[in-house]
Amino acid sequence: MASFPIRFVTGIEAKGNILIFLSIAISRSEPSLISLTSWDSIYIKLLKKSIPHSSLTKGMNLVKRWKRSFFQIIKMGLKAEVLIVGGGATGAGIARDLARRGIPSILIEKGDFASGASGRNHGLLHSGARYAVTDPQAAKECIQENRILRKIAPHCIEETGGLFISLPEDGLEFRDRFLRACEKVGIPTQPLSPEEALTLEPELNPHLLSAIHVPDGAIDPFTLVLSNVKDAEDHGSKFLLHTEVLSILVEKDKVKGVRVKDLCTGEESTIETSFLINATGAWADYFLKSLGLRIGIALSKGSMMITNRRLGQRVINRCRPPSDGDIIVPNHTVSILGTTSIRVEEIENFEVTPSEVSLLIQETSKMIPSINGCRFIRAYAGIRPLFIEQGKQNDRAISRGFVLIDHEERDGIKNLISITGGKLITYRLMAEKTSDLICQKMGVTISCTTHSVPLPGANQSLALRERLKNLGRKEILCDCELVKRDEVEKILKNEKLKELQDILHRTRIAKGTCQGGFCIYRLLGLLNESGKDFGDSNKILKGFLEERWKGIHPVLWGSAVKEEEMIEGIYKGIFNLR
Amino acid sequence: MHYDLIIIGMGLSGLMAAKTALDLKKRVLLIGKGMGGLTLFSNTIDILGRIPENLNLKDGLFEWIKDHPEHPYSKIGVEGIEEALSSFISIFPPPYTFQSLNGRNAKLPTAIGTFRPTYLFPSTLAGGTYLKEGNTLIVGFKGFKDFYAGYMAKEFKCRHLTLSLQDEGRSELTATYLSRLMEKEGFRERIGSQIKNALKGESLVAMPPILGLRDPMDAKKHLEAITGVEVFEIPTLPPSLLGMRLFNRFKEYLLERGVDLLIGNKISKVQIKSALCEGIEVYHPPITRFYSADHFILATGRFIGGGLEAERERISETVFHLPVWSTRSQDKWFGENFFDDHPIHGFGISVDPSFRPLDSEGKPIFENVRVIGTILSGHHSLYEGSREGIEISTGYWGAKRLLE
Ligand SMILES: Cc1cc2nc3c(=O)[nH]c(=O)nc-3n(C[C@H](O)[C@H](O)[C@H](O)COP(=O)(O)OP(=O)(O)OC[C@H]3O[C@@H](n4cnc5c(N)ncnc54)[C@H](O)[C@@H]3O)c2cc1C
Numbered sequence: 001m002a003s004f005p006i007r008f009v010t011g012i013e014a015k016g017n018i019l020i021f022l023s024i025a026i027s028r029s030e031p032s033l034i035s036l037t038s039w040d041s042i043y044i045k046l047l048k049k050s051i052p053h054s055s056l057t058k059g060m061n062l063v064k065r066w067k068r069s070f071f072q073i074i075k076m077g078l079k080a081e082v083l084i085v086g087g088g089a090t091g092a093g094i095a096r097d098l099a100r101r102g103i104p105s106i107l108i109e110k111g112d113f114a115s116g117a118s119g120r121n122h123g124l125l126h127s128g129a130r131y132a133v134t135d136p137q138a139a140k141e142c143i144q145e146n147r148i149l150r151k152i153a154p155h156c157i158e159e160t161g162g163l164f165i166s167l168p169e170d171g172l173e174f175r176d177r178f179l180r181a182c183e184k185v186g187i188p189t190q191p192l193s194p195e196e197a198l199t200l201e202p203e204l205n206p207h208l209l210s211a212i213h214v215p216d217g218a219i220d221p222f223t224l225v226l227s228n229v230k231d232a233e234d235h236g237s238k239f240l241l242h243t244e245v246l247s248i249l250v251e252k253d254k255v256k257g258v259r260v261k262d263l264c265t266g267e268e269s270t271i272e273t274s275f276l277i278n279a280t281g282a283w284a285d286y287f288l289k290s291l292g293l294r295i296g297i298a299l300s301k302g303s304m305m306i307t308n309r310r311l312g313q314r315v316i317n318r319c320r321p322p323s324d325g326d327i328i329v330p331n332h333t334v335s336i337l338g339t340t341s342i343r344v345e346e347i348e349n350f351e352v353t354p355s356e357v358s359l360l361i362q363e364t365s366k367m368i369p370s371i372n373g374c375r376f377i378r379a380y381a382g383i384r385p386l387f388i389e390q391g392k393q394n395d396r397a398i399s400r401g402f403v404l405i406d407h408e409e410r411d412g413i414k415n416l417i418s419i420t421g422g423k424l425i426t427y428r429l430m431a432e433k434t435s436d437l438i439c440q441k442m443g444v445t446i447s448c449t450t451h452s453v454p455l456p457g458a459n460q461s462l463a464l465r466e467r468l469k470n471l472g473r474k475e476i477l478c479d480c481e482l483v484k485r486d487e488v489e490k491i492l493k494n495e496k497l498k499e500l501q502d503i504l505h506r507t508r509i510a511k512g513t514c515q516g517g518f519c520i521y522r523l524l525g526l527l528n529e530s531g532k533d534f535g536d537s538n539k540i541l542k543g544f545l546e547e548r549w550k551g552i553h554p555v556l557w558g559s560a561v562k563e564e565e566m567i568e569g570i571y572k573g574i575f576n577l578r
Numbered sequence: 579m580h581y582d583l584i585i586i587g588m589g590l591s592g593l594m595a596a597k598t599a600l601d602l603k604k605r606v607l608l609i610g611k612g613m614g615g616l617t618l619f620s621n622t623i624d625i626l627g628r629i630p631e632n633l634n635l636k637d638g639l640f641e642w643i644k645d646h647p648e649h650p651y652s653k654i655g656v657e658g659i660e661e662a663l664s665s666f667i668s669i670f671p672p673p674y675t676f677q678s679l680n681g682r683n684a685k686l687p688t689a690i691g692t693f694r695p696t697y698l699f700p701s702t703l704a705g706g707t708y709l710k711e712g713n714t715l716i717v718g719f720k721g722f723k724d725f726y727a728g729y730m731a732k733e734f735k736c737r738h739l740t741l742s743l744q745d746e747g748r749s750e751l752t753a754t755y756l757s758r759l760m761e762k763e764g765f766r767e768r769i770g771s772q773i774k775n776a777l778k779g780e781s782l783v784a785m786p787p788i789l790g791l792r793d794p795m796d797a798k799k800h801l802e803a804i805t806g807v808e809v810f811e812i813p814t815l816p817p818s819l820l821g822m823r824l825f826n827r828f829k830e831y832l833l834e835r836g837v838d839l840l841i842g843n844k845i846s847k848v849q850i851k852s853a854l855c856e857g858i859e860v861y862h863p864p865i866t867r868f869y870s871a872d873h874f875i876l877a878t879g880r881f882i883g884g885g886l887e888a889e890r891e892r893i894s895e896t897v898f899h900l901p902v903w904s905t906r907s908q909d910k911w912f913g914e915n916f917f918d919d920h921p922i923h924g925f926g927i928s929v930d931p932s933f934r935p936l937d938s939e940g941k942p943i944f945e946n947v948r949v950i951g952t953i954l955s956g957h958h959s960l961y962e963g964s965r966e967g968i969e970i971s972t973g974y975w976g977a978k979r980l981l982e
Pocket of ligand 1: 085086087088089090091108109110111112113114115116117118119120121122123124125126243244245246279280281282283287301302303339381382383384420421422423424425426
């Protein structure tokens with residue numbers, strides 16, 4: 001291999017108590033440095049080289065301190081080689097991809113991981129069939145990534161299979177086009193008779209005309225994102241959560257850095273960088289605003305509803321051009337009905353409206369009639385960024401493929417890249433293409449390995465059965481989802497957490513039937529007793545109950561009203577929380 | 579089988595109605611699904627929490643009734659409410675009695691470190707009225723996940739002690755399990771001395787409601803003798819032992835007076851002839867039995883109790899299919915915020931002064947059916963802090979006006 005320098009990490013030097021940050025060049029031919037996996041060890045090696053022994057111990061102590069409070073480093077001015085903004089699947093995927101190529105990065109996320117679309121989607125591991133007729137390119141990407149994810153992320157996937165069913169009102173004309181289109185892009189299909197379909201999925205509409213089996217599945221987005229983060233971290237990447245990028249600093253034709261705000265402390269600072277990646281999903285245009293740039297994306301809200309039981313074993317799709325309320329995805333012990341598609345202007349503060357609830361029930365119950373009598377535990381929505389191509393009026397017709405923009409070509413800014421759109425399940429491909437572009441800009445050729453190297457945790461099972469087996473005599477905090485006290489204590493010990501939501505993201509607490517109505521008190525109790533509370537517990541409790549309410553009140557009828565009467569009785573009555 | 583009165587529903591209002599009817603020497607059948615809402619909420623007796631602090635309850639009620647003509651209390655009047663409360667209090671002889679704080683609402687500590695106003699409370703909760711910064715040691719149990727002493731201690735600015743019962747060989751403890759332990763003298767001695775050793779000048783000890791089902795006052799006195807300070811309970815998440823004590827005492831009282839109880843059976847049909855209810859059919863698997871009576875009282879509660887049911891476009895009453903005062907469309911049932919006082923809580927059955935259910939024109943539907951308890955319209959008991967007051971007073975007067 002040729003020996004060329006890569007400038008990929010920032011060095012530091014200690015002079016007395018003052019730290020000086022400097023960029024260093026590391027030679028490809030010096031393996032001891034190339035194989036470094038953590039910044040701390042880089043610091044240590046640098047200190048060893050350039051600083052007299054007396055200050056070395058001081059330096060080592062400092063390193064230990066930085067490890068504890070990475071934020072302090074920022075305050076003093078931090079430089080990154082590659083800065084990624086956005087901690088969704090795409091951003092986390094890029095961090096992992098780059099790290100595996102030996103290029104560590106810093107990722108900045110204003111909330112928690114997966115707090116954007118990556119945590120608010122349908123959880124469908126697309127086979128691509130849904131787009132086969134209308135968007136063959138997106139369909140091709142889906143089936144290819146579907147196959148890869150089954151290999152590298154089996155712990156995030158339930159291989160359920162999926163059916164595309166035709167109802168009498170749909171006829172069979174679309175089905176025939178559908179079959180031909182799937183064949184063209186290489187999606188395996190298996191036509192079933194109505195009887196066969198009903199044997200597999202007894203709750204289906206008995207009047208269905210036909211069903212076609214495809215390799216759809218269910219995917220757990222939280223685990224997927226966190227696994228990418230873990231691998232990236234293990235290979236030298238750093239993550240700054242609850243930190244928002246306020247503006248981009250440009251000099252001539254280059255980004256110099258970004259202005260960021262630590263949302264925990266409110267402090268602002270500047271981070272310099274050699275390359276900036278905009279992986280902010282729906283926020284992509286908003287993010288570029290300070291530069292006066294625009295990619296041109298439209299925002300489309302999609303709403304979903306969660307039933308309190310699992311309605312079937314497989315993903316059920318309507319065999320018609322993509323439309324509202326035509327997919328039902330099984331997920332652990334529940335099913336998720338979706339989606340709608342409504343143009344919105346605002347990326348935050350959106351909710352599920354009564355008419356969306358009616359529409360979803362009306363449409364999905366055509367596929368599974370028992371949905372009419374179903375109990376729902378929550379409704380929620382997410383925002384899709386859709387790349388507007390000329391001439392496409394209908395949002396469903398806009399491509400679900402992704403856009404990778406080299407702002408050097410487009411706007412003359414050399415070191416800025418935007419990546420947005422796409423699907424959860426194409427996150428890896430999006431990350432690969434972005435990382436390729438970065439490497440090209442750096443002038444190096446290191447190939448991508450993420451299509452073949454399994455994610456950490458790939459050998460663990462996600463099944464409820466396993467959870468049950470591991471329960472033993474452990475204390476359970478959440479009775480709906482069987483979350484152990486241990487599990488939460490481990491997270492409290494090992495991770496940087498800012499708020500309650502961070503724990504909720506990392507466990508299944510509050511995801512079951514009572515949506516946290518009971519276990520939230522227990523969780524707060526535990527936080528208090530272990531001295532890890534996030535401040536005024538009753539204020540947090542109120543905040544949680546209000547947030548929970550948003551998802552619940554649109555679907556509150558039937559037996560759920562009883563449970564809500566109980567929850568209200570507890571918090572407003574017994575606890576007199578006002 | 580024929581009765582003077584059949585009462586459907588075993589919550590506090592049904593129990594109160596049964597007591598009243600039995601005191602009048604009537605033959606009563608009381609039928610219900612279980613302990614009713616008692617084990618869920620009724621830790622104490624709320625009459626009207628929403629009155630200005632330091633106003634005595636009687637004056638508060640006068641004002642309230644003046645301003646709320648549709649409220650169930652307005653059908654009863656202040657004196658009527660007081661009479662009903664005395665009737666309730668009379669069935670709890672010492673040592674486990676119900677008391678008020680000089681005719682005013684008391685503020686009792688809760689398990690999240692707030693205070694809540696309530697009117698009558700049992701003797702085991704009385705110490706809570708003295709809780710102040712620094713004067714109480716709050717005691718919890720490791721593995722009892724419905725009570726967090728540390729949480730409360732922080733809010734109340736008191737100290738806490740979390741006892742570990744490792745030798746019990748369980749990682750998870752429930753309120754009923756702890757209360758069974760608490761009924762053993764040896765156990766009380768053990769934890770009593772641990773608590774005593776942990777005291778640093780506190781004059782009170784608080785614990786979850788686990789002082790036992792049978793003789794909570796014995797446990798309390800025993801612990802007080804060991805620790806030398808007053809011991810009291812702080813109510814927490816259901817199931818509530820405090821409510822079970824209430825239910826058990828009612829059951830004992832009613833059985834002594836010859837009530838017939840049917841617990842856990844479902845009414846499969848009501849038999850109606852013009853404006854009269856003749857009887858009910860009850861399903862006792864595998865057979866169905868018919869019970870007739872001169873009078874019927876419906877005391878089935880709201881949604882949890884099963885008295886009301888919410889379909890997507892309609893709220894209905896489950897036994898007699900009475901009209902429910904409500905709005906149709908689901909998105910009007912609830913406020914935007916959790917802490918709003920939701921319109922759905924005001925829905926219910928509207929009745930005349932003798933608690934007969936009314937149709938949409940305001941005419942009584944049945945001659946011999948009365949409706950009592952929280953299923954009535956015109957109140958927001960959770961918001962008002964009036965749940966038990968409504969149950970006790972409508973239970974008492976529902977039966978009394980019917981039978982006298
Ligand atoms: C309703 C709906 C249903 C969907 N269903 C599916 C499905 O079933 N299957 C599938 O494969 N895909 C699905 N998708 C698509 C999928 O969710 C998205 O494509 C994917 O999650 C996008 O990931 P991302 O990382 O690009 O964006 P996001 O997950 O949105 O991440 C962007 C992140 O950037 C952060 N950010 C923004 N601005 C800043 C800033 N200034 N500073 C710091 N951080 C910032 C945000 O907080 C956010 O966390 C669905 C999408 C929606 C909306």
